[in-house]
Amino acid sequence: MSEQRAFSFACGGQWLYGVASVPAEPHQRGVLIVVGGPQYRAGSHRQFTLLARSLAAQGIAAMRFDYRGMGDSEGTLRNFEAVDDDLRAAIDTFMVQVPQLREVVLWGLCDAASAVSLYAAGDERVTGLALLNPWVRTDSGAAQATLKHYYRARLFDKSLWKKLFSGRFNARAAVRSFTGLLGSARQAPAAGALPDRMHDRLGRFTGRVLVMLSGADLTAQEFDGLPRASPKWSALMAAPRITRKMLPRADHTCSRREWKDQVALWTAEWLRSW
Amino acid sequence: MTPRHPSAEPFFLPTDAGTRFCLYHAPRATVRGALVYLHPFADEMNKSRRMAAMQARALSAQGIAVLQIDLHGCGDSDGEFADARWDQWKRDVEHACRWLHQRAGVQPGLWGLRLGALLALEYARSAAVKPAQLLLWQPVMQGAAFLTQFLRLRVAGAMLDDSVPATGTRELRAALASGEVLEVAGYELAPQLAAAIDAADGTALPPCPVIWIEVVAAPDRPLPPAASRIAATWGQQVSLHGAAGPAFWSTQEIEDHPELVALTCSLMEQRHE
Numbered sequence: 001m002s003e004q005r006a007f008s009f010a011c012g013g014q015w016l017y018g019v020a021s022v023p024a025e026p027h028q029r030g031v032l033i034v035v036g037g038p039q040y041r042a043g044s045h046r047q048f049t050l051l052a053r054s055l056a057a058q059g060i061a062a063m064r065f066d067y068r069g070m071g072d073s074e075g076t077l078r079n080f081e082a083v084d085d086d087l088r089a090a091i092d093t094f095m096v097q098v099p100q101l102r103e104v105v106l107w108g109l110c111d112a113a114s115a116v117s118l119y120a121a122g123d124e125r126v127t128g129l130a131l132l133n134p135w136v137r138t139d140s141g142a143a144q145a146t147l148k149h150y151y152r153a154r155l156f157d158k159s160l161w162k163k164l165f166s167g168r169f170n171a172r173a174a175v176r177s178f179t180g181l182l183g184s185a186r187q188a189p190a191a192g193a194l195p196d197r198m199h200d201r202l203g204r205f206t207g208r209v210l211v212m213l214s215g216a217d218l219t220a221q222e223f224d225g226l227p228r229a230s231p232k233w234s235a236l237m238a239a240p241r242i243t244r245k246m247l248p249r250a251d252h253t254c255s256r257r258e259w260k261d262q263v264a265l266w267t268a269e270w271l272r273s274w
Numbered sequence: 275m276t277p278r279h280p281s282a283e284p285f286f287l288p289t290d291a292g293t294r295f296c297l298y299h300a301p302r303a304t305v306r307g308a309l310v311y312l313h314p315f316a317d318e319m320n321k322s323r324r325m326a327a328m329q330a331r332a333l334s335a336q337g338i339a340v341l342q343i344d345l346h347g348c349g350d351s352d353g354e355f356a357d358a359r360w361d362q363w364k365r366d367v368e369h370a371c372r373w374l375h376q377r378a379g380v381q382p383g384l385w386g387l388r389l390g391a392l393l394a395l396e397y398a399r400s401a402a403v404k405p406a407q408l409l410l411w412q413p414v415m416q417g418a419a420f421l422t423q424f425l426r427l428r429v430a431g432a433m434l435d436d437s438v439p440a441t442g443t444r445e446l447r448a449a450l451a452s453g454e455v456l457e458v459a460g461y462e463l464a465p466q467l468a469a470a471i472d473a474a475d476g477t478a479l480p481p482c483p484v485i486w487i488e489v490v491a492a493p494d495r496p497l498p499p500a501a502s503r504i505a506a507t508w509g510q511q512v513s514l515h516g517a518a519g520p521a522f523w524s525t526q527e528i529e530d531h532p533e534l535v536a537l538t539c540s541l542m543e544q545r546h547e
Contacts, residue, residue, distance in 0.1 A: 004350070006284035006295060015281040017297065019350050038528045040323040042349045045316070045460025049350055070528070071323045072282070072297055072342075074331070077528060255460035 002056035005097060011067075011089035014074035017041075018065030018090065020097050021056035028102040029127070029271060030061040032094055034087065036080065036112030036135070040071025043109075044253045047260055051107075054264040060271060061101065063094045080111035080135075087119050095125070103127040105271060109253065110219060111135040114198060121204035128208040128274075130267050133220040133252055136195045144229070145221040195226055199233060208241050210270045212263055215248035243270060282330070287343065289369045291362060292352030295344040296370070299330045301378065303337035306546040308382035309409060310370045311342045312390030314523055316355075316424065316461045319348060322387055322523040329535050338542060339378035340385070343370040345393075356455055356462035360393075360470030367397045371405070383407035383482070388523055389414050395476040407545070408484045409538065412523070415504060417474030421447075427459040477504050484512040485541050489534065493518040515541065 002023045008015045019041065033048045035041055041064035042049045052062035067086035068075030087106070095101050105128035106116035113134035120126045202209065213220040227234040237244065245266050250259040283300065286293035301308075311326055313319040330340040344351040345366050347358030367384070374382045383406040386394035391413030398405050414420045425443040432440055450456060450465045457463075486505060488497050496502075497516050505514040519531035 004286055004293070004295075004352075006286060006350070008281035008284060010276045013275045013277050015277055017282070017284050019284075019295065038526065039320050042320065044320060046349070046355060047460070066323075069324075072284075072327045074277075074327075077324075077530070253460065256457060257462065260460075 002053070007093065007097065009065075009089055009093040011086050012075070014068055016065055016068060016074070016086065016089065017072040018063055018093065019052075020061060020063040020094065021052040022061045022098055023056045023059045025059065026061040026098055026100045027059050027271075028100060029105060030063065030094060030098055030101045030103075031055055031105045031107050031130070031267070031271070032087075032090055033062060033064045034083075034090075034106055034108040034112040034116050035064070035066065035070065036108055036110035036115070041066050045255055045260075047109075047253060050260060051264050051267070054261075055268055055271075058268045060268060061094075061098045063090065063097070065090045065093075080115040081118065083115050084119050084122070087116070088123065091123065091125055105130060107132075107267065109133060114194065117198050117205075118201045120207065121201050126205075126207060128210070128271070129202075129205070130210045130212070130270070132212045132254070132263060133214055133217055134198070134211070134223050135219055136198060136223050136226065137219070138193050138195065141195065141222045141225060141229075145218050145225055195230075195233070199230075199236060203236060206241075208243070208270070208274055210243045210245070210266065211237075212245045212247065212266060214250035214252060214254060214259075215246060216250060217252040219252055282334075287369060287373060289346075289366060291346065291365075294346065294352070294366055294369070295350035296373075297327075297330070297342040298374075298377070299334035299340040299342075301337045301339045302335050305339060305378055305380060306337040307406070307542070308339040308374050308378040308380050309333065309341070309385040310367065310374055310382050311340055312367065312384060312386040312393050313342070313344065313348065314388035314390050315420075317459065318388055318523040321525065321528065324528055325522050325531060325534070326387065328530070329538055332535050332539050333542060336539060336543060338546070339374065339380075339382075341370055341374045341377075341382070343367075354462070356464050358464070358467055360467060360474070363393055364397050364400070367393065368401070371401075371403070381406045383409065385409035385411070386413065387411040389417075389420060389471070392417060392420075392474050392476045395480055396474055398480050398482060399478065404481045407482050408480055409542070410484060410486045411534070411538075412489050412521075413476060413486065415476040415500065417471040421468060421471050424458060424463075425456075428456065431459070477507075479508055480511060482511075483545070484508065485538075485545070486512055486514045487534065487537060487541075488514070488516050489521055489531065490516045490518050513541070 002021050005020045048064050055062040066073040067083045069077040104125050107130040108116040109132040113131035227237045283298040287296045333340050345363045347353040347355040371382050384394035391410040422443050425446045450468045505512050517534040517537050519533050520529040522529040522531050
């Protein structure tokens with residue numbers, strides 16, 4: 001039986017709030033679930049509450065929290081690239097709350113996956129990263145992903161055309177956005193853009209990385225397109241310390257029970273495999 | 275760096291069916307009142323969490339104790355959403371009121387957003403101990419209309435996913451009526467909870483004073499006619515106001531509505547003068 005603990009902790013002169021799910025005999029490796037996008041620590045459709053409980057039921061302590069400006073925590077709204085201090089304070093607190101912990105895996109969805117990728121190499125307590133649909137948005141990458149996975153798949157799809165002609169979509173706007181995408185897709189991303197910085201930081205990180213991607217999500221498709229567009233990403237993703245999993249039909253937040261359960265299962269299996 | 279002000283107090287409150295996550299904002303001035311906060315439904319709770327916390331902090335600074343509670347199967351509380359029931363939520367409200375009364379030493383009122391406001395209205399009418407007052411933010415008055423809107427999320431999802439057959443809310447209601455649990459926008463909705471929401475009606479006269487605030491798109495917009503009509507039948511019991519700003523419980527990104535926080539504080543201040 002696992003125990004739920006609620007606590008506050010300080011960061012930058014403000015109070016943050018967190019909850020840990022702690023099994024009776026926790027594994028020495030714990031999971032800090034980091035929230036991305038417009039959500040707080042429970043996650044969209046309570047995904048992170050359920051993930052933490054599922055991990056705790058399998059002997060793995062899991063903590064969730066709101067960084068400054070989100071959910072219950074104090075402070076002004078902030079960008080995912082400005083949360084390093086929050087992550088460090090949360091890891092400090094997690095290790096105090098669960099003294100059996102020797103190391104921490106950071107788990108993030110969307111821009112939180114990017115935030116933890118940028119952070120991990122600077123903290124030796126972090127030995128693993130679990131990334132669900134990491135956010136590497138650039139204009140050209142987004143356009144390429146949209147063209148490849150949305151338009152190409154649907155151009156020959158009867159139901160799309162039926163919807164277009166039945167007036168459910170504005171056909172003229174659709175054509176305009178399509179030609180706009182072609183333009184963006186041909187531009188190279190600027191140097192120092194998010195994918196470059198993520199590559200640099202993930203390259204310095206020596207721990208294990210689990211990448212989980214949803215098939216029906218443009219954010220995931222854009223990340224998945226990186227190795228094809230760049231040899232350095234291709235080399236990084238081929239490293240044996242990186243494990244890649246695909247959920248072919250899932251959406252961005254894995255909104256169905258079967259997808260949530262699959263993600264929790266992969267996370268727990270991977271955590272125990274090294 | 276440790277903050278100079280005290281932290282709110284997070285804890286798990288024992289109830290007749292598991293524990294509920296609570297966040298207690300103790301009054302930071304002489305205690306003048308107390309409110310239990312009831313969150314809205316499904317992802318509206320997620321989107322409005324920051325506004326609820328900001329308002330709770332602002333009220334506690336003026337001497338009003340606030341207890342935020344996550345209802346059964348919601349947020350950090352015990353249970354699955356599929357196990358959530360309207361009657362259990364009412365018992366959760368009672369547990370929260372009892373705890374807050376004991377802790378703050380004054381009879382608490384209820385503050386609810388959207389479906390949380392409807393729960394507050396229904397609870398107030400049947401409670402053994404009447405709440406001291408109600409603070410309603412954008413209350414849902416007819417549960418049936420709200421349920422239809424929620425089911426539309428699934429209808430819209432099916433339109434975008436060609437592998438799922440098209441359905442309407444009527445078919446979805448029939449499935450619920452036959453006892454099926456429906457997955458809507460990632461939430462497993464039980465037929466019992468859907469039926470209770472369907473039947474919930476907030477329009478009867480509440481047994482205590484009410485502050486009712488509607489969020490409107492612009493300062494010169496009139497209040498929704500339905501709200502004015504219901505409030506008119508409540509007479510002296512209610513004061514109805516508009517606050518211009520974003521519909522923060524349903525916006526794509528997290529949005530602040532500072533005018534709503536300021537208006538709520540000033541209306542609560544007047545009431546507790």
